[in-house]
Amino acid sequence: MDPKMDSGYLKDGETLEDEFDILKELLPEEVVGLMDQLLCHEMAWHMGHPLSQSLFTSYHIDRLLWPEPKKLEEASFDRQTPVTGNDMLHVVFRAYCLALIKCCDHVHRRIGAEHYYEEEDFVSNLYNRNLLSDFDGSQIEMLLHEAIHLTEQQSKLDEACRRAILARLTLRQRILIAMELDLNLVKPNGVQLWRDCEYLLPEIRQTQTLGTPAKEAFSVKMQRKLASSVPPRPMVEIKFEDAHAFLHNLCRDAVDVYHVLDYNGCSNLLTFTYMFQSRKPQPAIYIRCLLQSLLFHDMRVLGKITITTLIYDDLAELVLPADILLDPANGNVEAPHDPRFQLAKKMNGFVLRVGDPLLDIFRAICMNRSRARRMLCHLVLEWESVQLEAEKLDAELRQHTGEKPLMDGGPTGTEIWSFPLSSWAYYYKLRQLEWIVQLGFELGIYQNDELSAMHLSHVVGAKIQHIERIQTFVTRRFRQSKRWSAKDRHSFQQCFCFLEVTLTEASATQWFAIALSKLYTALSHFRLLPSRPQRLPYSTCELRHALRMRPFMQLSIPEVPSYSELAAATSTTFGVEKSEGASSTEGQALSILEIADEASKVGRKEWEALSKYGAQAARCVNCEEWWSKSVKDVIRACIICSIAIATAKKGAMNAQGKPVRKVLQAEMPADGQSYHDFWVVPKLTLQA
DSSP states (O other), X not given: OOTTTOTTOOOTTOOSSOXXXXXXXXXXXXXXHHHHHHHHHHHHHHTTOOGGGTGGGBHHHHHHHSSOOSSGGGSSSOSSSOOXXXXXXXXXXXXXXXXXXXXXXXXXXXXXXXXXXXXXXXXXXXXXXXXXXXXXXXXXXXXXXXXXXXXXXXXXXXXXXXHHHHHHHHHHHHHHHHHHHHHTTOHHHHHHHHHHHHHHHHHHHHTGGGOOOOGGGBOGGGGGGSOOOSOOOOOOOOOHHHHHHHHHHHHHHHHHGGGGGSOOOHHHHHHHHHHHHTSSXXXXXXXXXXXXXHHEETTEETTTBOHHHHHHHHHHHHTOTTOGGGOGGGGGOOOTTSHHHHHXXXXXXXXHHHHHHHHHHHHHHTSOHHXXXXXXXXXXXHHHHHHHHHHHHHHHHHHHHOXXXXXXXXXXOOEEOOOHHHHXXXXXXXXXXXXXXXXXXXXXXXXXXXXXXXXXHHHHHHHHHHHHHHHHHHHHHHHTOSOOOHXXXXXXHHHHHHHHHHHHHHHHHHXXXXXXXXXXXXXXXXXXXXXXXXXXXXXXXXXXXXHHHGGGTTOSSSOOOOHHHHHHHTSTTTTOOOSGGGSSHHHHHHHHHHHHHHHHHHHHHHHHHHHTXXXXXXXXXXXXXXXXXXXXXXXXXXXXXXXXXXXXXXXXXXXXXXXXXXXXXXXXXXXXXXXXXXXXXXXXXXXX
16 A cells, blocks of 8 residues: 555554544634634645645634534534533634634635635645535534633633634624625625724734644544545645735625625626736635625626616717617507617517626636636637627617718728727627736736737737728717717716826837837847756747737737737837938947837836726726736836836947846846736846
C-alpha cells in the first residue's frame, strides 16, 4: 500500500485514530484558541480548499455531525450519557460549533444555487455529511443566546477571557443571522448585521493572543471516515492574520454588495457590477454568488424589475430615446393589422432573444478574473449572432416605423440606415472585446514582446466610430421635431450625456493605448524589454498572433488585424515621415517616442476630463468612489508613461552611437504592482 494514495494505510505502531479526549474539560483560554482555529479552517474553505482539509479535520465537528443527528439534542459531543457540568465545552463551545456548521450550510446553499466552477472557486463536496440543513437556524440562535448568557454569568471567569469569548459568540451569532437573511435576500437587517461583524473584528484580533491553540484537536486521519475517492491530502492551515483579513473583506463586501439594489439603469448596473468585481482582493465566492442572486432571481432583475424593462431602459439610453419602438402602449394594441401590434410582437421576440446573453455578461463578470475572460471569449461569439439577427429585425421594423435613411454625401448617394437594435448589440460586443484585451494585460497573459502588438487601440477605435455613428442618428431624429414633451427631451438629454461620456472614455483609452504601443515599439527596437527565458523552436510570431486572435476570428466586425498589419503598425517606420531626423533607424525610434509622448499627453487630458464627470453622468451611482479611484490610477499611469518616454528619449540621445541598452535599463512591474492593472507601464532608468 502507498501512504500517498491510501488513507487507510497504517505505519508500524500507528493507530487508526489519534488518542484525543474530546470530552476533556476546556479552559477558557482553550475555548478561545479552538474558536480561532475553527475560524481559520472556515475561511480556508471560503478560499477554495475542501472541507476534508479544513473543518472536517476537527474531532469536535466530526462528533457533532456523525452519526447524523436526527434531533438537535443528538448533535452533542457526548452521545452516550446525559450532559452534566463542563459548561465551557457542552454549552459554550458546542453552541459555537453548531452555529459555525449552520453558517457553512447557508454558504453551501447560496453558492450551489448560482453559477460557479467546482474546485476552481469552491469545493462543494460534503463527503456524505449533512451540515445541519434539516434544522432551523432559530434553534441554533437560541443555543447561542444561552451560551452568551452563561458566559456573562460566569463570575470566576477572567474578564479578558470573558470579553474574548463573548466577542466570538456574538460575531458567530451575527454571521449566522446575516447569512440566513442573505439566503432569503432580505436587505435592511442583513446589511446592519454585516456592519456589526465589521465592528467586532478588531476586538477578535486584539484578543487572539489570549487563546491557547490545541493542534491535537485536528487531524488528517479524520479523512479516513469521509466518503471520498480522493487520495489523502495534508491539512490546510492558514495564519490567523490572513483569516481575519479575509473575513474583514467578506464583511465589507457583504455590506457594499447590497448597493446594487438601487437601480439607476442598465449601464449603471453594469458599471457597479464590473467595478465591484474589480476590487482588490476580489470578493469571495460567497459574495460573488450573492451578487448573482441579487442581480437576477425569481424572473426579476434586482427582485423588482422585469428583463423587458431593463433592456428597454438600456435601449433608450443608448440608441432609442423617446422612440415608438419602446412605447409601452404598443402592448395594449390587440388588432393584428395595427403597426403597433407588430412592433410589440417583434420587440417581445427581441427581448426573449437577448435576455439571456445580456444576463450572461453579468454572470461572466461575477466569475474569477481568469474565468471571466474565458467566458467573455465565448460570449462575444453569441453576441455576434445577436447582432446579425438584430440587423434583420431592424430591416423588418423599418416597414412599420417609416424610418427614412440618411443619404451619404458622396457621389454614389448611398442610403445609410440607423439599425438601432443591431447598433446596441454591436456596442456590447465591442465592450466585451475591450474587456478581453484589458483582462489579458491584468492577468499577465501577453509576453513582453507582444505588448506593442495587442490591438486595444484597434478595438477602441471601432468603438469610437460606432458611438459617433449612433450620435449622428440620435441627433438627426431629435432635430426632426420641435414638439418633444419634457419627458422626451429628458430622455434625449440622458442619451446624449451617456454617449458623450462613453466617447470621452473611449478616446482616452485609445490615446493611452497608442502611447504605450509606441513606447513598447521603441523599447523592442532598443532591445530593452526582458526577453523570453529561452527560444521556442516551434513558435513563430505569426503562430502566436493566430493564437491570440483565435477568439475573434469568427467575428464579422470589427475585422481582426492580420499579423502583417500589426507588424507594420508596430514597426519603427510606421507613421514616421522620411526626414533628416528620421533617416536612421535610431532617428525613427526617436520619432516614434515623440508620437508616444504626444499621445500620452492627449490621453492624460482625456482621462482628466473623464474624471470630472459626476456619478449620474458617468453611470457610477453607488460606486463612484471605486470608479473615481480607477480613473485616477489610470491618470497616474499616464504620468509614469510620460516619464518613461522622456527617459527613453534622453537615453537614446545620450547613447552617441552606442547601443541604447548600454545607457538605459527597462524593468517590467511585477504582477499587481502597476498603478492600474489594465495599463502595464515599464520603469526606465539611466545607467551611469
